[in-house]
Amino acid sequence: MDSYDRILVATDGSPGSRPVQEHAILLAQLSDAVIHALYVVDQRFPSATEYDMVVERMETQATNALDAVSEAAKPHGISVTKHLRRGVPHEEIVAYADQYNIDIIVVGTHGRSQIQRFIHAGSVTERVVRTAEVPVFVTRIRPEDDPASTGSGTIRLPGVEL
DSSP, rough: OOSEEEEEEEEOOGGGGGGHHHHHHHHHHHOOOOOEEEEEEEEEOOOOHHHHHHHHHHHHHHHHHHHHHHHHGGGOOOOOOEEEEOOOHHHHHHHHHHTTTTTEEEEEOOOOOOHHHHHSSSHHHHHHHHSSSSSSEEEETTEEEEOTTTOOOOOOOOTTTO
């Protein structure tokens, strides 16, 4: 396995994003790396009348999501840098990885079928995988944590406890 010094975990704060955090923490433990937690407020859906309220709500959600990553990493002695960006999620994730010399990106997916992917015109995860210059670790979001997903559980490595 390559050694990673800087791991980027992109989070949306959903209940199912816990496995994404767990994998980032696991990689950080194995590599003695720091984690960069990133939440992107999606600004592709402006609503002239409610825009400020929507963005404010999303920024509150972002703060909670970033704090959750930090709190999950704390018992393991892993340093977490929290970042909030505004823009198109996949573009901001890739730009962040380039700007901060990230070694690997950890993201989650709901495990949609081919037809669902076509209907949704590609997910954020798929676009990150296609455009990132660094490796992208994709983990499925657990169905028991997020009813909208169809994925399986997380992978555990022997001797590494989370």
